Amino acid sequence: MKKVSLLVAAALLAPSAFAHQAGDVLVRGGAIMVSPNGSGGEVPGAGPIDVKNDTQFGFTVSYLLTDNWGVELLGATPFSHGVDLEGAGEVAKVKHLPPSLMAQYYFGNSQSKVRPYVGAGINYTFFFDEKGVNALDGAKINASSSWGWAAQAGIDMAVNENWFVNSSLWYMDIDTEVTINGGSATKTSIDPVGVMVGLGYRF
Template identity: 50%
Template sequence: MNFTKTLTLVSLFTSATLASTNIFAHEAGSWLIRGGVADVMPQESSDNVLNTGELEIDDNTQVAATLTYMFTDNIGFEVLAATPFTHEVKTDGLGKIAEVSHLPPSFMAQYYFGKANSDIRPYVGAGLNYTVFFDEKGYGALDGTKIELDNSLGLAAQAGVDVSINENWFANASIWYMDINTTVKTAVGNFDADIDPITVMLSAGYSF
């Protein structure tokens, strides 16, 4: 995980929290829309690929958005969507061997701490992630080789905080963990991989 990014996130939102003086409402019946950027940081492990080491998957940042409906003042349901994430895949012995894109829609039940009119609303969530892989391309030793990754269904968890800007607008920071497991299928063999990314998201939000 890129701890510099995480520390920057914490610093920014600590400052925002201290500066915030506006009251907003996350109450029963409200819709919350958040939009910003999300950085996916795989915590990968895999089979040994052709005796050249485990798969190494780089980070990628994309535009992301969430939509939340508040069933009560403290309980919400959220859907995550994003533009496709694209990752380079390497091994120590072969270098870059593939690129793959994916979409990770997630569905979360959330609990918001504090009262509906609190200036700061930290929350936690748990649910399911369904990751769809596509546009798999081989490079280097796998150039021209057909590559396919199985889609993944797994658990997901999150923690975040909303900080009021005014009655309707707020700033948000959240961190996610997704259990993503797949089988990489190639002409030279199949390899199981756990991707299990940690995702950090910074966004602006609007409630109505």
């Protein structure tokens, strides 16, 4: 009887298998806030510009190549940023999508209920629906697409065998050249930090 009690106690205390093992597909979704962190650049003859924060729905899909190594694709609904010009307030709005492909390393093992991870990869950002407002209402504004590197750190915490809570931090190297009415290009380094909090599910 004592042996049975010990076995039951061991089973109750043993960590349950978590999602992160070779062959698993992990889907995460939640709110992601993008906060531009770079130098906004300066419009010739007008002054520096500043790109504002925005929050959208973000999602990632990861595939585990091994228990510790995986690849991940980041997507999101379009981000919409207001652009301020010093002394003039908001003068433009711009939308963008920043899909990123990451190689990831997960710490711990497939039995761990908490799996911190880090990742690094490439980001492609394309801008669209640029338009002038207020002082630049009616102006033709264009922002060029951008290739750059990206890095992330995150943590998954098990709720049950399939569901988990996720939190992650992203950094993206995003540079674009902005033109107004075909004039001189203004190089803008957005370099945003992204913070994502949400839920994940294992398939």
